Amino acid sequence: MNMLTTGLAILAATTAIPLTTAISASCGMRVVQSDTDFPERSQLRGQKGTVLINVTLDANGRATGADVERSSGHLLLDLAAKRSVLEKWQFDVSHCSHTFPATHQVAVEYRNEEYQ
Numbered sequence: 001m002n003m004l005t006t007g008l009a010i011l012a013a014t015t016a017i018p019l020t021t022a023i024s025a026s027c028g029m030r031v032v033q034s035d036t037d038f039p040e041r042s043q044l045r046g047q048k049g050t051v052l053i054n055v056t057l058d059a060n061g062r063a064t065g066a067d068v069e070r071s072s073g074h075l076l077l078d079l080a081a082k083r084s085v086l087e088k089w090q091f092d093v094s095h096c097s098h099t100f101p102a103t104h105q106v107a108v109e110y111r112n113e114e115y116q
Contacts, residue, residue, distance in 0.1 A: 029091055029092065029093050029095070031089060031090070031091055031092075031106065032090050032092045033089060034084075034088075034089050035088040036080070036084040036085075037080045037083065037084050038077075038080065038110060039077070039080050042076045042077055043112065046112050047074045047077055048072075048110050048111045048112055049071075049073050049109075049110055050070075050108065050109045051068060051072045051077060051081040051082070051108045051109075052069040052070040052105060053066050053067065053068055053081060053082060053106050054066070054069050054103055054104075054105050055085055055104050055106055057091055057093060057100065057104060059093065061090055061092055061093040061094075062090065062091075063086045063089055063091075066085045066086050067082075068082060077110050081108035081110075084108070085108070091104070
């Protein structure tokens with residue numbers, strides 16, 4: 001069976017602790033949409049890891065910039081995470097009274113898990 005159709009490759013995208021220079025946790029900023037690409041080639045190779053990304057957000061909660069703070073150890077995963085955050089993620093910044101653009105740190109975790 002094909003690895004991609006049997007559910008062996010699972011992707012999780014989660015937010016991490018904000019940077020000390022970023023918006024405070026009391027702001028309530030959170031990810032509301034996190035469609036994240038998991039490259040097929042990486043899945044087939046069993047690559048996994050967590051990418052820490054510093055994201056610059058506008059007042060609408062869209063990413064206007066993203067820089068990899070810590071690599072997953074796999075360039076394909078790092079690039080996919082950065083591209084996904086920039087192109088697909090949406091943040092809820094409605095409870096924030098800070099000036100924008102603002103910086104927030106997120107972690108994108110890639111993992112391969114086997115379901116029985």
